[in-house]
Amino acid sequence: MRSLPAQPEAEAELKKAHRLAWLTLLYNCTAIAMLFVVMGGSQALKTELTGELLSFIPPVLFLVGDRISRREPNERYPFGYERAVSAGYVGSAVALLGVGAYLLVDGAMKLVMQEHPTIGGFPIFGHVIWTGWLAYGVLLWSAIPAFFLGRAKRRAAETLHDKTLAADAEINTADWQSATAAMIGITGVGLGYWWTDSVAAVLISLEIIRSGWSELRTSLGDIADRRPLALLSKDEEPLPDMLAQSLRRRKWVKDVVVRVRERGREFTAEAHVIPVGEDGLLDHIRKASANPRGIDPRLAELTIAPVQEFPKDIEKARRRAPA
Amino acid sequence: MFLDVRTIATALLSFLSTACDIPKDPEGTSERIASTHELRVGVTDNPPWVSATHGEPGGIEAELVRKFAKNVQAHVLWTTGSESVLVEALKRHELDVVIGGFEKRTQWSSQAGITQPFAKDADGKKHVFLAAPGENGFILNLDRFLTERQRDSGGAS
Numbered sequence: 001m002r003s004l005p006a007q008p009e010a011e012a013e014l015k016k017a018h019r020l021a022w023l024t025l026l027y028n029c030t031a032i033a034m035l036f037v038v039m040g041g042s043q044a045l046k047t048e049l050t051g052e053l054l055s056f057i058p059p060v061l062f063l064v065g066d067r068i069s070r071r072e073p074n075e076r077y078p079f080g081y082e083r084a085v086s087a088g089y090v091g092s093a094v095a096l097l098g099v100g101a102y103l104l105v106d107g108a109m110k111l112v113m114q115e116h117p118t119i120g121g122f123p124i125f126g127h128v129i130w131t132g133w134l135a136y137g138v139l140l141w142s143a144i145p146a147f148f149l150g151r152a153k154r155r156a157a158e159t160l161h162d163k164t165l166a167a168d169a170e171i172n173t174a175d176w177q178s179a180t181a182a183m184i185g186i187t188g189v190g191l192g193y194w195w196t197d198s199v200a201a202v203l204i205s206l207e208i209i210r211s212g213w214s215e216l217r218t219s220l221g222d223i224a225d226r227r228p229l230a231l232l233s234k235d236e237e238p239l240p241d242m243l244a245q246s247l248r249r250r251k252w253v254k255d256v257v258v259r260v261r262e263r264g265r266e267f268t269a270e271a272h273v274i275p276v277g278e279d280g281l282l283d284h285i286r287k288a289s290a291n292p293r294g295i296d297p298r299l300a301e302l303t304i305a306p307v308q309e310f311p312k313d314i315e316k317a318r319r320r321a322p323a
Numbered sequence: 324m325f326l327d328v329r330t331i332a333t334a335l336l337s338f339l340s341t342a343c344d345i346p347k348d349p350e351g352t353s354e355r356i357a358s359t360h361e362l363r364v365g366v367t368d369n370p371p372w373v374s375a376t377h378g379e380p381g382g383i384e385a386e387l388v389r390k391f392a393k394n395v396q397a398h399v400l401w402t403t404g405s406e407s408v409l410v411e412a413l414k415r416h417e418l419d420v421v422i423g424g425f426e427k428r429t430q431w432s433s434q435a436g437i438t439q440p441f442a443k444d445a446d447g448k449k450h451v452f453l454a455a456p457g458e459n460g461f462i463l464n465l466d467r468f469l470t471e472r473q474r475d476s477g478g479a480s
Contacts, residue, residue: 125329
């Protein structure tokens with residue numbers, strides 16, 4: 001199949017990722033329904049609700065992006081559709097940043113306006129109990145499953161090299177963090193400190209904004225064909241150096257500059273090579289570029305361009321201090 | 324059965340909410356009422372819920388307020404005014420409760436505390452009091468009182 005790292009477990013992992021995405025959508029519905037019932041007329045849990053609504057975006061983008069990215073290349077889309085996953089990643093990153101920004105603005109506004117959150121009574125079994133106790137239950141349901149969903153997605157994202165899924169995992173993290181902050185906030189409100197809810201939300205929003213900003217920068221970098229970064233650690237991806245080294249080791253290669261770009265779940269590489277001579281050059285190139293997936297399961301294409309000297313821009317892209 | 328899940332759950336829940344004395348009022352409304360014996364109520368004319376055109380306020384809600392005041396051993400200090408003026412006073416914690424035939428979906432829900440409904444009118448709209456925002460202990464107390472007295476006051480509209 002196209003658009004999948006050629007690893008034996010990738011296929012199974014993709015199925016798992018699909019199940020996780022659907023599970024997330026279902027789970028979000030239940031969390032929203034519970035929040036809605038307990039909220040009643042109170043504004044206090046509205047922030048949490050907005051976060052849950054935004055968490056619908058990444059799993060949907062993952063499912064849609066996956067579908068589109070499978071299509072074969074054609075005349076109109078000569079490079080195929082792998083970038084659909086990159087586009088989904090941008091959308092998910094924006095959603096994550098949105099969750100953080102909303103938490104920050106909402107919390108800060110409430111602090112400035114000195115808005116005292118009203119959490120009154122909730123009728124149940126003919127008794128009226130404090131809504132705060134029920135809110136704990138609802139928030140635990142927004143936190144614990146989200147934590148485990150996020151962990152499972154992160155694992156699948158790494159195998160599939162799917163960044164939409166990775167950003168989706170980050171949203172789940174944001175969900176359990178903000179739910180935990182809300183629980184701390186409600187405890188404070190119960191003890192008579194009206195500002196704890198907003199302060200907790202503002203503090204956790206900073207972490208979510210940091211993570212959203214980092215994902216957004218990475219996603220825009222991917223679209224701008226930045227040198228690839230590792231999926232989760234965001235450290236430099238070793239593949240470009242590895243490719244350059246393995247080509248330079250060949251006898252027929254005098255010098256080489258390798259450029260790798262990330263296209264959704266795949267890498268595409270271009271190597272400009274200055275050959276030693278022209279004898280058997282075509283054979284050399286054919287052999288070197290025949291099986292890119294064998295070099296790295298994520299490498300879909302390796303194009304080798306023989307040149308007499310590097311064009312100016314290629315020279316600029318050359319790694320100054322090879323590892 | 325003598326002890327079923329519901330009784331246990333109810334007992335546990337009411338234990339949680341009474342024994343721990345949570346939630347508290349950030350601005351100390353309940354304590355103030357206990358020491359001054361004054362319940363400060365804003366009224367805006369809206370018969371049959373509240374009639375406040377002359378003399379002591381009357382109507383369904385005014386009667387409820389009097390009963391609630393008796394429960395918390397306070398007498399009522401009435402203030403008459405328009406909805407917006409009264410809600411402003413509520414936000415400044417100069418009033419404890421505002422009544423005037425408010426429905427659950429009132430436009431003031433983002434600014435004032437909304438109590439549990441105490442009645443449904445002929446159109447099925449739920450009626451509530453407005454309370455000082457965030458005074459959660461006081462509001463819970465009021466919610467308990469209103470829920471106990473909830474009845475279908477059909478015919479009133």
